[in-house]
Amino acid sequence: MIIELLLSLLPGLFIVLIFFKKEDFLTKCLIFILSNIMIMTLLGLVLGFNELTYKITGGLTKKNLIRGYFFVNLVLLMVYFMKSNLRKQFFPSVN
Numbered sequence: 001m002i003i004e005l006l007l008s009l010l011p012g013l014f015i016v017l018i019f020f021k022k023e024d025f026l027t028k029c030l031i032f033i034l035s036n037i038m039i040m041t042l043l044g045l046v047l048g049f050n051e052l053t054y055k056i057t058g059g060l061t062k063k064n065l066i067r068g069y070f071f072v073n074l075v076l077l078m079v080y081f082m083k084s085n086l087r088k089q090f091f092p093s094v095n
Contacts, residue, residue, distance in 0.1 A: 004062070007069040012036035014076035018083055043068045 012032040020031055046053065047068065048060040058064055 004066060004069075007066060007073060008040065009036060010073045011039045011069070011076055014073065014080050018076065018080050039069075039072060043072070 012035040015035045016028050016032050020028055023031070043065060044060060047057045047064050048054050
């Protein structure tokens with residue numbers, strides 16, 4: 001239960017950290033909440049929009065939602081890593 005909640009909240013946090021560094025706190029909170037709702041809706045559409053996608057993806061199940069959130073978090077974490085100064089710390093020779 002805690003892992004699913006954490007996985008569902010991390011994409012909004014990564015989006016705020018990547019794209020909205022200079023905004024004030026209230027704007028960041030609003031974007032955090034709205035981006036989490038947007039990602040939940042998109043995952044629901046991808047996993048069970050109609051019968052064809054239901055057959056391809058297996059439907060809107062807990063296991064598929066965890067996989068979807070894990071994939072979204074992984075992609076956003078890679079984008080954050082590439083945009084941050086962490087890349088320069090770990091790979092100083094790369095521009």
